[in-house]
Amino acid sequence: MQSLVELDIDRILLDALYRMIIRTKGRCLIIKPKKLLKYTPLSTKPVNCAIAGAFLETLRSKGLIDLWRESSHGKWYIIRDTSPLWKEAKKLVRT
Secondary structure: OOOHHHHHHHHHHHHHHHHHHHHOOOOEEEEOHHHHHOOOOOOOOHHHHHHHHHHHHHHHHOOOOEEEEEEOOEEEEEEEOOOHHHHHHHHHHHO
């Protein structure tokens, strides 16, 4: 069972991800954990980047996002317009 702090951080990160998807004009979004953190009130310190990376890995394990590229500089994730996460975010704009 997750603690309340973990659930709150997950909510903050998911809200930031939704805002990033809503602002996207194309059909996909490529992000790194640090870029995700820039849309939150959290700092971009390495510990927070690790938390954001774990959050993105959780979404990847659920099949909501894909790993686009992995290098010595970190992992890049891609969210395509066919993802349920993308559709849910775009649905929020229409309502």
